[in-house]
Amino acid sequence: MASVFPYTYNHEMEWGDGMKSAEEVLNDFPLLKSYKGYSVLVACLEMAGEDEGRLVHIRKHIYTPIAQTRGETVHNLEKNLRTVRDAFLMYGGKAYLERTLRIKIHLPLYPREMIEMLLECMRRGQEEKTPG
Numbered sequence: 001m002a003s004v005f006p007y008t009y010n011h012e013m014e015w016g017d018g019m020k021s022a023e024e025v026l027n028d029f030p031l032l033k034s035y036k037g038y039s040v041l042v043a044c045l046e047m048a049g050e051d052e053g054r055l056v057h058i059r060k061h062i063y064t065p066i067a068q069t070r071g072e073t074v075h076n077l078e079k080n081l082r083t084v085r086d087a088f089l090m091y092g093g094k095a096y097l098e099r100t101l102r103i104k105i106h107l108p109l110y111p112r113e114m115i116e117m118l119l120e121c122m123r124r125g126q127e128e129k130t131p132g
Contacts, residue, residue, distance in 0.1 A: 020122045022046055029091050037084030040066060040077055044115050049122065058112050081111045088114065100124060 022045035032038050043066045048054055054061035059074065067077045093114075094105050100121045109117075 020125050022049070022118070022122060025118055025121050028096065029088060029093065031091055032084055032087055035080070035084045035087055037080035037082070040070075040081050041084050041115070041118075043069075044081070044111075045118055045122065048115055048119050052119070055112060055116055058115070078111070085109065085111050085114050097121070 022042045025045075026032060026038070026042065032041075044058075044062050047062045047066070051061075063074050063077055063081075067074045070077070089107070089109065094107070094109070097103075097117050098105050101117060101124075105117075
């Protein structure tokens with residue numbers, strides 16, 4: 001799948017030792033692809049993967065540029081991201097994060113927290129599978 005944010009993400013870039021791409025991590029949750037927020041989540045992970053410092057001011061440095069590229073409002077982008085977050089949790093995302101990161105996840109899980117945790121899953125390159 002092509003990047004939804006092509007001018008900041010280079011598909012040829014090295015992710016580092018064993019780092020999975022955003023799509024490789026999210027492929028464990030195939031039903032997420034039917035949500036509008038899926039491509040937003042992928043773009044957020046790509047941008048955060050390039051510069052983790054963007055997470056500090058996520059609305060300004062990640063959400064706003066993605067919304068502008070997609071021609072939508074930041075409010076709408078955040079709504080779509082919350083919806084895909086809810087679906088991620090419903091399809092076993094909480095258990096996946098707990099298993100992969102070896103931490104207890106407390107709800108509610110904010111989208112920024114989910115992005116940060118999924119970024120860590122990408123770094124670890126774990127071959128964890130969803131429960132099922």
